[in-house]
Amino acid sequence: MQKIKAAVMHGIDDVRIDEVDFPQMKAGEVLIKMKSVGVCGSDVHYYKHGKIGSYIVKKPMILGHECAGEIVEVASDVKNFKPGDRVAIEPGYTCRRCVYCKTGRYNLCPDVTFMATPPIDGAYIEYVAWPSDFVFHLPDNMTYDHGALMEPLAVGMHAVRRSRLKPGEPVLILGAGTIGLVTLLSAKAAGAGEIVVADLEDIRLNMAQKLGATKIINASKENTVEVIKDFTHGFGMEVVFETAGSVPTTQQTIELAARGGRIVWVGLAGEDRFPMPVLQAIDKELDIMGIFRYANVYPYAIQLVSTGRMNIDPLVTHRYNLENVKEALEVAYERRDGAVKVMIDIEGKA
Ligand SMILES: [Zn+2]
Numbered sequence: 001m002q003k004i005k006a007a008v009m010h011g012i013d014d015v016r017i018d019e020v021d022f023p024q025m026k027a028g029e030v031l032i033k034m035k036s037v038g039v040c041g042s043d044v045h046y047y048k049h050g051k052i053g054s055y056i057v058k059k060p061m062i063l064g065h066e067c068a069g070e071i072v073e074v075a076s077d078v079k080n081f082k083p084g085d086r087v088a089i090e091p092g093y094t095c096r097r098c099v100y101c102k103t104g105r106y107n108l109c110p111d112v113t114f115m116a117t118p119p120i121d122g123a124y125i126e127y128v129a130w131p132s133d134f135v136f137h138l139p140d141n142m143t144y145d146h147g148a149l150m151e152p153l154a155v156g157m158h159a160v161r162r163s164r165l166k167p168g169e170p171v172l173i174l175g176a177g178t179i180g181l182v183t184l185l186s187a188k189a190a191g192a193g194e195i196v197v198a199d200l201e202d203i204r205l206n207m208a209q210k211l212g213a214t215k216i217i218n219a220s221k222e223n224t225v226e227v228i229k230d231f232t233h234g235f236g237m238e239v240v241f242e243t244a245g246s247v248p249t250t251q252q253t254i255e256l257a258a259r260g261g262r263i264v265w266v267g268l269a270g271e272d273r274f275p276m277p278v279l280q281a282i283d284k285e286l287d288i289m290g291i292f293r294y295a296n297v298y299p300y301a302i303q304l305v306s307t308g309r310m311n312i313d314p315l316v317t318h319r320y321n322l323e324n325v326k327e328a329l330e331v332a333y334e335r336r337d338g339a340v341k342v343m344i345d346i347e348g349k350a
């Protein structure tokens, strides 16, 4: 059988370029030559810790799930794609039969196949076969990098949808990593009023400002709760997004929200159980929402970029090729040189 190249994780800190089997395309699928694949925080986490919660890397696995490429072959029953089509790939497909799939919340489907979530292989590979209903046409004016960025952007858009943000409403975003920044872009696209972003690093806050934050808070120098109290004349923020994924910022969301406000927890704190000001949350009549991936967002994320209303170009700060995935993971882990989104150009030359 024909062999192709992939970056395979064999263990913690151990990623090698291996020869692997050519993927077998099934009915309803398309075969995609991979072009751009982003490095996600979850890829870095598996690479450095070997697990995320109950998902444990037990056998060699290919990382990467933020991906786009070119279709080279389609199954005979696939009518809406043809070889040569440029596509963004939604990296998780579901059963399409359960109550969640049928009611449009397929992100909650218990029977999901998601790239680079053990034991499912991901996208740091030359070719992938994938169900065509989780593949989306990329307009001519969008690059493969744009296509790969649809994945994190979908998370930000889903968070903003869940928040029921209305035009002109002020939002606070805790954390200015990739997910904080795509939440900012999504809030802006949805018509947010003030967009306040808090983070510990100036380099990320500057990026937030460039992308449309109207106010930034460096939480290593200022007390976010005090700044917001001043800024809102004691009211707090109507909508608060937590994307930093830390215990203290998650705890802060309740204090930062206005009475009657909405909180969306996007980031994953390192611990499952920690003290929260619950009575304050009840007293303020807060709506607190969790986020798990996204559903039915890709076509809309694509349109925001293709129509020029959302500029995601600044997010990509570094590029590597397939041979150098290990270094790319290290750069993302250390956030070297202000790394935000590290992109793998699968066909790129060293
Ligand atoms: Zn991701």
Ligand SMILES: [Zn+2]
Pocket (backbone or CB within 6 Å): 094, 095, 096, 097, 098, 099, 100, 101, 102, 106, 109, 110, 111
């Ligand atoms: Zn389902």
